[in-house]
Amino acid sequence: MNADRNELKAQVVARVEALREELIDLSLRIHDHPEIAFEEEKACQWLCGYLEEHGFDVEPGFCQMPTAFRASSGDGRPCVAFLAEYDALPGLGHACGHNVIAASSVGAAVAAKGALDATGGSLVVIGTPAEEVHGGKAIMAERGAFDELDAAMLSHPGSRNAVLTAALACASITVEYFGKEAHAATRPEAGVNALDALILAFNAIAALRQHIRDSARIHGVITDGGHAPNVIPAHSAASFLVRAEDEDYLEELKEKVLACFRSGAQATGARLEYRWGDVQYAPMRSNGPLAEAYRQNLAEMGRLVEDSPVPRPLGSTDVGNVSIVVPTIHPSIAIAPREVSIHTPDFARIAASQEGHRGLLDAAKALAMTAVDVLVDADLRQRMQDEFLKQA
Ligand SMILES: [Zn+2]
Numbered sequence: 001m002n003a004d005r006n007e008l009k010a011q012v013v014a015r016v017e018a019l020r021e022e023l024i025d026l027s028l029r030i031h032d033h034p035e036i037a038f039e040e041e042k043a044c045q046w047l048c049g050y051l052e053e054h055g056f057d058v059e060p061g062f063c064q065m066p067t068a069f070r071a072s073s074g075d076g077r078p079c080v081a082f083l084a085e086y087d088a089l090p091g092l093g094h095a096c097g098h099n100v101i102a103a104s105s106v107g108a109a110v111a112a113k114g115a116l117d118a119t120g121g122s123l124v125v126i127g128t129p130a131e132e133v134h135g136g137k138a139i140m141a142e143r144g145a146f147d148e149l150d151a152a153m154l155s156h157p158g159s160r161n162a163v164l165t166a167a168l169a170c171a172s173i174t175v176e177y178f179g180k181e182a183h184a185a186t187r188p189e190a191g192v193n194a195l196d197a198l199i200l201a202f203n204a205i206a207a208l209r210q211h212i213r214d215s216a217r218i219h220g221v222i223t224d225g226g227h228a229p230n231v232i233p234a235h236s237a238a239s240f241l242v243r244a245e246d247e248d249y250l251e252e253l254k255e256k257v258l259a260c261f262r263s264g265a266q267a268t269g270a271r272l273e274y275r276w277g278d279v280q281y282a283p284m285r286s287n288g289p290l291a292e293a294y295r296q297n298l299a300e301m302g303r304l305v306e307d308s309p310v311p312r313p314l315g316s317t318d319v320g321n322v323s324i325v326v327p328t329i330h331p332s333i334a335i336a337p338r339e340v341s342i343h344t345p346d347f348a349r350i351a352a353s354q355e356g357h358r359g360l361l362d363a364a365k366a367l368a369m370t371a372v373d374v375l376v377d378a379d380l381r382q383r384m385q386d387e388f389l390k391q392a
């Protein structure tokens with residue numbers, strides 16, 4: 001069995017190598033035409049076209065989302081999903097390297113397809129728009145996009161190789177205060193200061209931050225603070241994110257943050273209106289046995305992984321919402337030096353560099369090999385499922 005498995009893995013690796021130029025071309029094309037959340041028309045079209053050329057059955061507009069898709073090959077279970085992200089950041093292009101994610105996931109699928117005759121089961125690529133904002137996968141998860149799968153994975157480019165990633169649960173809130181205009185010098189007593197309300201709330205939140213768990217985060221910006229210094233602002237607005245390691249603590253923090261906003265209204269007499277975002281990001285649950293299989297495969301690429309026992313949360317991702325539905329991993333592949341952070345112009349440049357291409361190919365190989373593991377190894381699937389149920 002192991003001899004067979006190793007033979008299959010050697011074949012999928014060779015297949016990725018054979019696809020090298022096509023995958024780099026796909027990655028660069030997406031990089032050169034950055035499209036932001038829910039506008040990823042070209043990327044979606046190119047990825048669907050490529051998968052179709054390679055014999056996948058493609059369903060565009062998956063989950064009633066115009067720039068989502070599902071492409072499948074093979075039959076039934078076990079079913080391994082590669083997730084593709086391809087949205088860019090406004091003004092920064094592919095500064096999160098989602099072009100590399102898309103090309104590596106698609107490359108892994110096309111390469112692993114060659115093993116399906118031997119392994120049985122099926123492979124799918126799920127094209128998931130709007131990761132950076134709107135939480136595309138959270139919406140898709142609610143619509144059942146990740147049901148009936150045995151594993152889901154993608155590899156995100158970054159500045160280190162890591163297999164276990166943590167991500168925080170995250171909720172967004174927008175607030176507005178409504179006060180009353182008045183001349184700031186001649187009749188200040190006639191005004192109700194909406195900006196004061198917001199600044200009091202901002203400071204209440206700053207004080208709250210001393211008393212929350214180390215891993216939690218609360219941060220925001222003022223999006224309207226009035227227009228003229230001699231007019232008492234009748235309107236102010238802000239946008240905040242609240243993040244926590246688990247959903248229970250997130251709910252607790254949301255109440256506390258709301259109390260801070262209410263305090264601003266109470267103190268000034270301005271009226272508060274608030275709205276929590278429609279989509280809440282779930283915390284990431286990395287599946288241990290799946291991560292272990294991937295770690296060994298990535299080591300074959302000469303990438304030794306430096307996971308610490310407790311991974312440091314990196315923010316939030318809608319892959320978290322996938323990880324509560326199916327055993328999932330969200331490893332990181334190093335394409336940039338340590339000091340270069342994602343979401344910067346430097347990272348955008350690196351995502352189209354030789355290092356970016358090397359990351360793309362290594363990730364595609366490790367993902368494809370891990371799919372072979374899942375497809376052939378019933379014991380691994382059982383251990384993945386056991387841990388999944390334990391984490392739930
Ligand atoms: Zn990002």
Ligand SMILES: [Zn+2]
Pocket residue numbers: 096097098131156
């Ligand atoms: Zn990203």
